[in-house]
Amino acid sequence: MTSDDDVPSPRRRPKGDKRARTRARIIEVAAQLVEERGFERTTVQEVARRAGLSNGAIYGNFKNRDEIFAAIGPTYWPQVKPQFTPGSSFAEKMRAVAEATIAILPERSSRGHARLTGLAYVLTNEALRTLVQDRASAFYAGAAEWWRSLPEDEQPPMPPDILVRLLNVLTEGLTLQWLLTPELVTDEIIHAAFAALAGVRPTL
Known part of the structure; x- marks a missing residue:
């Protein structure tokens, strides 16, 4: 048995956890787009749109498109x-x-x-x-x-x-x-x- 106090609340999660989840989401979506369109036709704007994030959120986690692409390999x-x-x-x-x-x-x-x-x-x-x-x-x-x-x-x-x-x-x-x-x-x-x-x- 566990009480409600034993279950971590999303609001109590550290900012680092949110950042990790955001990065994972970006990588996941970018990998999907690459499979569908190839690297040349995958843009930061499209990654942001499909992930439900702003362009700023993308650049807050990755310096540029190439850095996103480099992160995709170990995941997909x-x-x-x-x-x-x-x-x-x-x-x-x-x-x-x-x-x-x-x-x-x-x-x-x-x-x-x-x-x-x-x-x-x-x-x-x-x-x-x-x-x-x-x-x-x-x-x-x-x-x-x-x-x-x-x-x-x-x-x-x-x-x-x-x-x-x-x-x-x-x-x-x-x-x-x-x-x-x-x-x-x-x-x-x-x-x-x-x-x-x-x-x-x-x-x-």
Whole structure:
């Protein structure tokens, strides 16, 4: 049983919570518009109109349209999130990455077109490309630090800074190729790619 006093009132929520919800709404709406119209035809004004916000509210959370676009990626493009068993070997961890990649493919499939148009847009926009690179660098740094925090007997066979970039290249590259030729990029191929990193001879 809970009393009314136990339930947080919306009026008591901190301003930071409202800001987070507003940002999440902006990103959600922008992602919808990008899927419908593409990046080139998605404007700040249209995002504000559909989100029920003023232009000022948009710019109070994002400096410009490119910053909104950079924030969309992690939300509309499902992320590969392997579940590592504590104490597992590097080979077992790579198998978990392969399984997580395979599991996310169906969800990524429905958003493949938007992903590809987004990448094409980034390639033609130097400012956005720089922003995306900065965010990727921060992600890599955090991921590499996690690998370095593991016990000595669980350390990867290569520097963590290299490993995290290679894992991202594999998961993203395999996904895009699977979208184009799913019959050729089978589950066995995906498992083989990550097994090779662990020095395990793949069996096809």
